[in-house]
Amino acid sequence: MPKSDSGRLPKNWPPNVSYLTAPSYSQALSAAHLSSLRTRPKDTQDIPPNTPSGPCPLVKITPITSPSHPAHGQYGLFACKDLKPGSFILPYLGEIHGPPSCSSDAASPSCVTSSDAADPHAASDYDLSLDRELQLAIDAQRKGNEARFINDYRGVADRPNAEFKEVWDPRRRERGMAVWVLGEGRSGKGRGGVKKGDEILVSYGRGFWGARKTDG
Numbered sequence: 703m704p705k706s707d708s709g710r711l712p713k714n715w716p717p718n719v720s721y722l723t724a725p726s727y728s729q730a731l732s733a734a735h736l737s738s739l740r741t742r743p744k745d746t747q748d749i750p751p752n753t754p755s756g757p758c759p760l761v762k763i764t765p766i767t768s769p770s771h772p773a774h775g776q777y778g779l780f781a782c783k784d785l786k787p788g789s790f791i792l793p794y795l796g797e798i799h800g801p802p803s804c805s806s807d808a809a810s811p812s813c814v815t816s817s818d819a820a821d822p823h824a825a826s827d828y829d830l831s832l833d834r835e836l837q838l839a840i841d842a843q844r845k846g847n848e849a850r851f852i853n854d855y856r857g858v859a860d861r862p863n864a865e866f867k868e869v870w871d872p873r874r875r876e877r878g879m880a881v882w883v884l885g886e887g888r889s890g891k892g893r894g895g896v897k898k899g900d901e902i903l904v905s906y907g908r909g910f911w912g913a914r915k916t917d918g
């Protein structure tokens with residue numbers, strides 16, 4: 703049984719994944735990575751102070767039973783109530799890690815190149831970039847929270863209704879990623895927030911799918 707700090711697990715939480723209520727850190731994170739992680743970037747929104755640590759009351763993990771859904775047989779994340787455009791949903795928790803097998807210097811040339819053997823995160827479908835320059839990312843494959851169940855909108859809806867955005871956590875004084883309802887945008891077209899019962903869908907970006915294309 704996976705353990706969580708609060709002892710409570712969201713419904714449908716998989717037994718082989720640890721449930722996190724706070725970030726986890728790779729032991730290989732360098733001093734430079736930790737320092738960057740704890741430096742507030744400009745123009746980053748705060749995680750709302752009332753964000754619960756533990757199961758998020760706004761969402762539920764739900765098995766995808768519709769055969770026409772491209773993630774049929776897997777899980778998705780659905781809204782338990784109407785969510786306003788631009789509103790915060792939940793943090794994206796997982797193991798914060800740097801580039802593969804990196805030693806104590808973030809810019810170290812001794813970092814080995816990426817391969818599945820050297821990089822435990824290379825094959826993960828749950829690895830979300832936090833800082834491209836420093837190659838910091840958050841991998842929720844083995845440990846995470848409900849946000850790891852968010853599917854891509856392609857083949858499900860015309861457009862995403864949510865997005866992953868960097869945040870500042872004032873309690874931990876640390877950078878992170880979180881899920882937000884898409885804002886109304888300039889035109890306001892088609893961005894009416896998320897309705898109760900809707901699947902929460904983001905765009906993983908073309909890079910995610912490009913990297914998974916097979917030749918055959």
Ligand SMILES: C[S@@+](CC[C@H](N)C(=O)[O-])C[C@H]1O[C@@H](n2cnc3c(N)ncnc32)[C@H](O)[C@@H]1O
Nearest residue numbers: 772773776777827828850851852853854855856
């Ligand atoms: C971060 S996981 C999302 C949660 C996943 N459905 C689960 O139950 O664990 C990413 C994986 O979900 C599936 N997925 C998400 N969005 C999809 C889409 N639009 N079409 C096909 N598969 C999708 C793919 O298998 C992808 O590698």
